Amino acid sequence: MLSTKNLSSNIVLGQLYALWLREIKVFLRERSRLVASTFTPLLWLSVIGSGLGSTNLQIGTDYEKFIFPGIICMSVIFTSVFFGSYIIWDRKFDFLKSVMVAPSSRTTVFVGKTLGGMTTSLFQVAIVLVVGIALGINYDALSLLQILSIVLILSFCLTSLGLTFGSYIESLEGFQLIISFVVFPLFFLSGALFPIDNLPAWLKLITLIDPATYSVDALRNSILHLGTYSFEYDLAVLLLFTFIITIIGILSFRRMKAV
Amino acid sequence: MISVKNLVKKYADFKALDGLSFEVKENEIFGLLGPNGAGKTTLIHILATLLKPTEGGAIVNGFDVLHNANKVRQSIGVVFQAPSSDDILTGYENLKVHALLYGIPRKLREKRISEVLDLVGLEDRKNDQVKKYSGGMRRRLEIARGLLHHPKVFFLDEPTLGLDPKSRETMWKYIKKIVREEKVTIILTTHYMEEADMLCDRIGFITNGKIIALDSPSKLKQEIGGDVVKITFKDRIPLDKDFTKFDCVHKVERKEKSVIIYMEKVNSNLHMLIKDLDGVQNIEYNKPTLNDVFLKLSGDYLSGDSPEGGFMQRYAQYKKS
Numbered sequence: 332m333l334s335t336k337n338l339s340s341n342i343v344l345g346q347l348y349a350l351w352l353r354e355i356k357v358f359l360r361e362r363s364r365l366v367a368s369t370f371t372p373l374l375w376l377s378v379i380g381s382g383l384g385s386t387n388l389q390i391g392t393d394y395e396k397f398i399f400p401g402i403i404c405m406s407v408i409f410t411s412v413f414f415g416s417y418i419i420w421d422r423k424f425d426f427l428k429s430v431m432v433a434p435s436s437r438t439t440v441f442v443g444k445t446l447g448g449m450t451t452s453l454f455q456v457a458i459v460l461v462v463g464i465a466l467g468i469n470y471d472a473l474s475l476l477q478i479l480s481i482v483l484i485l486s487f488c489l490t491s492l493g494l495t496f497g498s499y500i501e502s503l504e505g506f507q508l509i510i511s512f513v514v515f516p517l518f519f520l521s522g523a524l525f526p527i528d529n530l531p532a533w534l535k536l537i538t539l540i541d542p543a544t545y546s547v548d549a550l551r552n553s554i555l556h557l558g559t560y561s562f563e564y565d566l567a568v569l570l571l572f573t574f575i576i577t578i579i580g581i582l583s584f585r586r587m588k589a590v
Numbered sequence: 591m592i593s594v595k596n597l598v599k600k601y602a603d604f605k606a607l608d609g610l611s612f613e614v615k616e617n618e619i620f621g622l623l624g625p626n627g628a629g630k631t632t633l634i635h636i637l638a639t640l641l642k643p644t645e646g647g648a649i650v651n652g653f654d655v656l657h658n659a660n661k662v663r664q665s666i667g668v669v670f671q672a673p674s675s676d677d678i679l680t681g682y683e684n685l686k687v688h689a690l691l692y693g694i695p696r697k698l699r700e701k702r703i704s705e706v707l708d709l710v711g712l713e714d715r716k717n718d719q720v721k722k723y724s725g726g727m728r729r730r731l732e733i734a735r736g737l738l739h740h741p742k743v744f745f746l747d748e749p750t751l752g753l754d755p756k757s758r759e760t761m762w763k764y765i766k767k768i769v770r771e772e773k774v775t776i777i778l779t780t781h782y783m784e785e786a787d788m789l790c791d792r793i794g795f796i797t798n799g800k801i802i803a804l805d806s807p808s809k810l811k812q813e814i815g816g817d818v819v820k821i822t823f824k825d826r827i828p829l830d831k832d833f834t835k836f837d838c839v840h841k842v843e844r845k846e847k848s849v850i851i852y853m854e855k856v857n858s859n860l861h862m863l864i865k866d867l868d869g870v871q872n873i874e875y876n877k878p879t880l881n882d883v884f885l886k887l888s889g890d891y892l893s894g895d896s897p898e899g900g901f902m903q904r905y906a907q908y909k910k911s
Contacts, residue, residue, distance in 0.1 A: 342693035349690030353676060353683075360678045360719075425674035429735075432638050433691040434663040589640040 346435045350443025351450065354414075358451045365454075372406045372459050376466070379524070390526055392555055395466050400550030401523025403478070404485065404543050406455040408517050411486040414448035415493020415580075416509050419500060431589045441494060441584045445577075448490030449483050456482050468554060477553035477562065481569070485546040488573035489517070491580035498580075498587040521547045528559055542572035591616045591743060591775040592637065596646035599632050599799075606632045608799035609646070614743075614777060619769060621790035622779040623880075625888050629799040630779040631671065634745050637777070638668050651742045664692075667736030667774075668745045673728055677721035681712055681731050684720060685738060692739040706734035709771065710764055726757030730764060737772055744768070746778040750785060758785070765789055783880035793880070795887050802887055810883045816840060817856045818882060821864070822848040822872040833863060 384394030421427040430440055496509055521543035538544045549565035552558030592614035599607040607629045614620045622630045635641040637648055639659040648655045651665035675684045685703045694702060707713045710730035729749060736744060750758040780786050786793055787807045795803040833842045833851055838859040841852040856875050
């Protein structure tokens with residue numbers, strides 16, 4: 332649509348900061364969003380964790396601990412995909428138009444939004460991590476660093492995915508579709524709730540094309556030392572997914588109608 | 591300041607803009623009037639680089655809207671029809687976000703934010719969340735926001751839509767102040783004729799994507815042909831009566847039960863016209879207003895029909911939403 336070549340990098344940084352600042356302030360002030368997105372992971376940990384945990388599964392650790400990395404990813408999945416698709420709201424009222432008539436490129440708007448998504452995911456994950464201590468999970472400097480990087484990459488990836496869908500979907504009803512067709516499959520097929528080693532071939536195949544699978548596995552590696560693949564392999568595949576989805580996202584964003 | 595040449599915008603088979611051409615001079619308030627769906631907002635969207643024209647082009651502040659979009663964007667400020675400020679942020683925060691988007695240097699930023707807040711009289715409410723603002727204050731905040739980066743051209747798409755009469759008058763006061771203090775050229779769309787009459791230096795009437803009249807409000811009113819008299823009869827218009835034979839009469843339009851007469855000096859001439867006239871039910875007399883010009887140009891003069899759009903116009907609206 333238009334290039335940023337005649338804008339200095341200083342201005343682009345300022346624009347990114349502006350878009351990020353807006354998202355963070357909105358996020359912190361919308362209490363209901365904050366409460367709901369914090370409460371859901373806790374509910375899963377306590378109800379599903381203890382409920383299924385009482386059935387004596389053969390997974391090498393307590394079930395609560397086993398799903399803990401999955402619940403971290405769950406809060407990232409929900410927060411990030413929705414964050415991206417809030418672009419539908421921005422279009423509904425004229426905020427997006429007012430950003431589009433400013434001399435900023437769409438790529439900048441895209442990246443600003445993903446930065447916002449990453450930051451809010453970090454808030455959520457921090458809360459889940461504190462709950463983890465109560466479950467008897469021990470972190471060290473390395474595992475915290477690994478959690479941080481996986482969470483940041485996954486949230487970047489999934490905010491991009493949300494923005495991609497958001498750029499095509501015009502109605503708020505379409506928003507609901509995102510839940511049933513994107514968010515739930517991403518979560519349920521990621522191996523967050525069950526080990527993926529012994530799945531039937533067709534199901535295993537689907538889990539392999541879910542970027543969240545590699546995040547769950549990476550976190551299980553670093554927190555519980557129980558991964559299916561190595562941490563490095565998980566990280567590499569996740570980065571590959573993120574790269575591809577971001578490219579698709581930026582392209583979709585550029586062709587999105589402004590009005 | 592703005593030069594529009596042969597602008598065409600097609601949606602499938604429907605032409606929202608059908609070969610528009612006009613010029614806007616520096617420092618004038620230019621009004622765009624026309625029925626709903628006439629193409630006013632489409633035109634503003636094209637001039638603001640949000641839409642690409644199907645054919646033709648436009649120059650804004652010396653820059654081509656197609657090939658130099660970034661320069662155009664730096665030259666313009668826009669207040670859209672729908673609210674576009676975040677109501678969960680404060681007035682000040684909304685302005686700060688936009689100052690950053692426009693790359694206003696840190697040193698100038700705070701000064702400029704208080705300048706525009708002061709300009710629209712919101713300095714004392716700047717730390718309130720926008721959801722606590724009234725409709726008029728919200729509009730004024732968006733005006734302030736549009737002016738942050740010293741634009742040369744300022745687009746106002748129905749700035750007083752949905753405001754009560756008092757807020758509307760306040761808004762007019764601020765719009766006049768802006769032209770005086772900020773030295774901007776304003777393009778304004780509106781449905782309120784008294785607003786256009788009071789604010790605009792020149793007015794372009796758009797119908798079905800074409801400009802059908804363009805002049806100053808006073809010239810437009812003159813063109814309607816002096817004073818307007820509407821004589822309504824009980825049953826039907828007497829067929830033998832020829833109003834055009836009087837020198838003072840410019841033009842006569844016959845409707846089912848009434849005639850509309852455009853004439854000079856109603857006060858001294860009316861008695862001649864209605865002498866010997868039988869079956870008169872009612873006589874209305876009006877100084878022409880822009881409303882009359884509007885109704886005449888959109889083809890429903892004094893007939894009592896609303897100037898709201900017909901099928902094609904509604905179709906255009908539908909396509910847009």
